[in-house]
Amino acid sequence: MHKIRNMEEFAAVSGISRPTVSKYFNDPSSVRASTRRKIEDALERFDYRPNIYAVNQNRRLTKNVGIVVPYLADPFFAEIVRVIERRCIDAGFTPSLFSSHGQQSLENDILDTLRSLKPAGVLMAPLGRGSDKLAIEAFCRNVPTVLFDSNIDGMGEAFVGSDNFSFVSQTVEYLDRTGPPPAFFEMRHPANPNANKRRAAYLKMMERLGRTPEVIKIEGTGWGFEEIGHQGGLKVLEEDKLTTNTVLCSNDRLAIGFLAACYEKGLNVGRTDDCVLRVASHDDHPFSRFTCPSLTTAAHDYTAVSEHAVETLFRLIESGGRLEHRSEQLFAARLIMRESA
Amino acid sequence: MHKIRNMEEFAAVSGISRPTVSKYFNDPSSVRASTRRKIEDALERFDYRPNIYAVNQNRRLTKNVGIVVPYLADPFFAEIVRVIERRCIDAGFTPSLFSSHGQQSLENDILDTLRSLKPAGVLMAPLGRGSDKLAIEAFCRNVPTVLFDSNIDGMGEAFVGSDNFSFVSQTVEYLDRTGPPPAFFEMRHPANPNANKRRAAYLKMMERLGRTPEVIKIEGTGWGFEEIGHQGGLKVLEEDKLTTNTVLCSNDRLAIGFLAACYEKGLNVGRTDDCVLRVASHDDHPFSRFTCPSLTTAAHDYTAVSEHAVETLFRLIESGGRLEHRSEQLFAARLIMRESA
DNA sequence: CATCAAAATTAACGCGCGTAAAATTTATGT
DNA sequence: ACATAAATTTTACGCGCGTTAATTTTGATG
Numbered sequence: 051m052h053k054i055r056n057m058e059e060f061a062a063v064s065g066i067s068r069p070t071v072s073k074y075f076n077d078p079s080s081v082r083a084s085t086r087r088k089i090e091d092a093l094e095r096f097d098y099r100p101n102i103y104a105v106n107q108n109r110r111l112t113k114n115v116g117i118v119v120p121y122l123a124d125p126f127f128a129e130i131v132r133v134i135e136r137r138c139i140d141a142g143f144t145p146s147l148f149s150s151h152g153q154q155s156l157e158n159d160i161l162d163t164l165r166s167l168k169p170a171g172v173l174m175a176p177l178g179r180g181s182d183k184l185a186i187e188a189f190c191r192n193v194p195t196v197l198f199d200s201n202i203d204g205m206g207e208a209f210v211g212s213d214n215f216s217f218v219s220q221t222v223e224y225l226d227r228t229g230p231p232p233a234f235f236e237m238r239h240p241a242n243p244n245a246n247k248r249r250a251a252y253l254k255m256m257e258r259l260g261r262t263p264e265v266i267k268i269e270g271t272g273w274g275f276e277e278i279g280h281q282g283g284l285k286v287l288e289e290d291k292l293t294t295n296t297v298l299c300s301n302d303r304l305a306i307g308f309l310a311a312c313y314e315k316g317l318n319v320g321r322t323d324d325c326v327l328r329v330a331s332h333d334d335h336p337f338s339r340f341t342c343p344s345l346t347t348a349a350h351d352y353t354a355v356s357e358h359a360v361e362t363l364f365r366l367i368e369s370g371g372r373l374e375h376r377s378e379q380l381f382a383a384r385l386i387m388r389e390s391a
Numbered sequence: 392m393h394k395i396r397n398m399e400e401f402a403a404v405s406g407i408s409r410p411t412v413s414k415y416f417n418d419p420s421s422v423r424a425s426t427r428r429k430i431e432d433a434l435e436r437f438d439y440r441p442n443i444y445a446v447n448q449n450r451r452l453t454k455n456v457g458i459v460v461p462y463l464a465d466p467f468f469a470e471i472v473r474v475i476e477r478r479c480i481d482a483g484f485t486p487s488l489f490s491s492h493g494q495q496s497l498e499n500d501i502l503d504t505l506r507s508l509k510p511a512g513v514l515m516a517p518l519g520r521g522s523d524k525l526a527i528e529a530f531c532r533n534v535p536t537v538l539f540d541s542n543i544d545g546m547g548e549a550f551v552g553s554d555n556f557s558f559v560s561q562t563v564e565y566l567d568r569t570g571p572p573p574a575f576f577e578m579r580h581p582a583n584p585n586a587n588k589r590r591a592a593y594l595k596m597m598e599r600l601g602r603t604p605e606v607i608k609i610e611g612t613g614w615g616f617e618e619i620g621h622q623g624g625l626k627v628l629e630e631d632k633l634t635t636n637t638v639l640c641s642n643d644r645l646a647i648g649f650l651a652a653c654y655e656k657g658l659n660v661g662r663t664d665d666c667v668l669r670v671a672s673h674d675d676h677p678f679s680r681f682t683c684p685s686l687t688t689a690a691h692d693y694t695a696v697s698e699h700a701v702e703t704l705f706r707l708i709e710s711g712g713r714l715e716h717r718s719e720q721l722f723a724a725r726l727i728m729r730e731s732a
Numbered sequence: 733c734a735t736c737a738a739a740a741t742t743a744a745c746g747c748g749c750g751t752a753a754a755a756t757t758t759a760t761g762t
Numbered sequence: 763a764c765a766t767a768a769a770t771t772t773t774a775c776g777c778g779c780g781t782t783a784a785t786t787t788t789g790a791t792g
Contacts, residue, residue: 055748056747056748056749057748057749058748058749066770066771067770067771067772068749068771069750069751069752069770069771069772070769070770070771072749072750072751073750073770075749076750081769081770082758082759082768082769082770085769085770099503099506099507100748100749101448101507101747101748101749102444102507102508103443103444103445103447103448103509103747103748103749104444104448104747104748104749104750104777105748105749105750106444106749107442107444107445107448107748107749107750107777107778107779108748108749108750108751108776108777109749109750110750122463122469122472122473123466123469123470123473123677125464125466128463128464128469128490129464131463131490132463132464132490132492135490135492139500144504146487147488147489147490148488149469149472149473149476149488151473151476159480162440163485165440166440166442166443167443168444276678276681277680277681280681306678306681307681309681309683310680310681310682310683310685313683313684314684314730336464336617337617337647337678339651340617340621340647340648340650340651341651341683342650342651342654342682342683343654343655344651389655396778397777397778397779398778398779399778399779407740407741408740408741408742409741409779410740410741410742410780410781410782411739411740411741413779413780413781414740416779417780422739422740423738423739423740423788423789425788426739426740441778441779442777442778442779444777444778444779445747445777445778445779445780446778446779446780448747448748448749448778448779448780449746449747449778449779449780449781450779450780
């Protein structure tokens with residue numbers, strides 16, 4: 051009983067012809083129950099798996115799906131990836147995970163690699179501002195792609211993400227209802243288009259509420275948001291630029307840095323009487339409940355975004371790679387009230 | 392000038408025979424300079440890349456390397472992955488990234504997937520206590536593997552990691568020198584063998600210093616260390632079980648949770664006079680500088696570990712998959728003094 | 733210009749599997 | 763038991779490239 055070398059040999063020991071075995075591996079339900087049993091019996095006795103290289107060479111479309119995220123060291127993406135991977139595996143696909151690590155050159159390299167993987171589809175969260183738009187556009191023309199997290203106008207067959215207005219409207223409304231209206235704390239040159247939408251939402255909400263908006267723009271580039279928020283926070287606090295005691299950060303990672311700056315400066319943050327500052331933010335970053343104080347924030351519907359992105363990709367794949375029209379699905383946020391505001 | 396379909400066509404447009412082109416792609420320096428120029432000229436005019444499935448089918452050994460980490464949502468691993476990926480790409484390999492997401496079943500699935508990828512080698516950080524030892528052992532027999540981060544006795548051709556004694560000895564020595572000796576804060580059932588080594592190192596150091604050790608074991612399972620540290624911290628503080636004012640956490644993620652608990656309880660942490668508690672830890676987690684107060688910790692030599700792991704894997708691959716003897720390389724820690732102790 | 737090793741070409745086979753067409757067997761209903 | 767549809771088997775080709783062996787070309791050398 052030597053090791054099975056190929057499908058020919060496996061077909062022999064299972065007493066079924068090779069084409070039928072091949073059919074089985076492509077779709078177990080496509081063969082008669084008695085045949086399936088024979089094959090699965092043999093599968094238990096011998097551990098054989100079709101050579102994926104030979105399989106993929108001959109299928110015009112592989113069962114691979116690519117997953118691309120801009121920055122894997124951000125637990126937000128790590129969490130989304132976890133959900134997406136599982137759904138893909140359950141649906142019989144083989145996910146390949148890539149992180150651009152915040153670099154355009156890497157993002158482009160990944161697109162090249164993906165092309166040669168001939169994936170059935172790709173789920174991509176682009177760098178955003180740092181993306182090579184032309185490269186992504188060219189890629190999307192060749193490979194069925196669903197964008198998520200950050201949208202790039204018109205690219206990909208669909209976009210799935212969070213509704214930035216929903217995030218900001220809830221936090222602004224809450225802060226305004228429970229105290230002074232917030233100033234908006236953000237990077238001057240955000241890495242990601244969501245930031246721009248959030249600022250716009252902030253301005254619109256403040257107008258709607260009849261408040262005077264105040265946007266604090268801090269310097270810094272790259273994906274080290276905590277450090278940028280920290281440095282920017284120190285600067286703002288030292289220069290005493292704050293005209294309000296309520297700060298709404300564009301995202302949790304900035305807020306984590308800002309809270310560290312507040313702590314260093316001895317400023318008590320929270321909504322109780324002994325506090326001089328309220329801080330809130332957006333994303334419900336996995337660490338936001340462990341900041342000091344814990345961070346009031348607006349949560350992504352991680353599950354809904356992940357699952358809808360995957361579902362959309364599957365529909366796209368079944369439709370042969372093109373969709374009637376480019377859809378944009380946005381999910382609302384959920385306000386998470388904690389101690390910081 | 393239609394699209395190039397295969398190496399045959401590409402060879403035609405570059406004016407070189409297919410076997411020579413094939414030789415070029417396997418090692419560009421193996422063809423004459425003038426030939427190389429012709430091929431690279433054609434490469435610029437037509438964008439052709441060999442079909443990776445056809446290539447890998449015929450090579451007995453692919454140029455793939457697998458990278459497996461236990462928990463990608465931990466920025467520690469995300470950071471290591473970033474360095475490792477780059478080194479692999481630069482060396483002409485194609486890295487494939489996998490996360491076990493803390494689940495044994497997933498780790499085993501990944502091993503199966505990896506086997507069918509026929510990688511030249513694998514860099515694996517196992518789950519540790521949660522790993523299926525037999526499955527990993529069987530895998531290592533078939534695939535050249537270098538373990539990193541957590542060691543499993545005798546498995547893989549080499550281990551590269553951090554020297555837990557170096558971590559703990561430095562923090563204990565520092566804490567003892569600058570104040571009361573620390574109690575050790577850890578999970579009762581740690582996910583990872585490093586924790587056991589750290590506890591042992593703590594006990595040995597305390598003995599060496601002539602101090603009475605005190606180990607605080609908290610409940611909780613899984614990879615949500617911050618939450619476990621948080622809950623465990625609250626419990627310890629509420630029950631007033633602390634017989635010392637200095638706490639050394641087994642790792643930073645526990646410490647992040649513990650610090651959150653201290654903050655909630657209104658305990659001032661730090662080394663200044665107004666503080667009632669000192670807290671230190673190990674790992675230099677990317678977020679440890681943004682805790683409140685910033686966390687005194689012992690840092691991994693990320694770069695050294697990552698690069699030595701990769702170098703070891705490359706040596707292993709060049710040696711045909713087996714090494715003379717299993718080597719274990721440990722790197723020392725660097726004490727990072729911040730505000731918490 | 734003759735020499736000769738190195739490099740390239742030609743021709744051909746094989747890798748493991750998808751897939752198609754035709755022939756055959758099996759299951760289902762009457 | 764018979765007709766019919768469905769599933770399986772047989773046979774054969776092709777995918778794109780690695781690789782080998784025999785042959786031819788190239789280019790540096792004396």
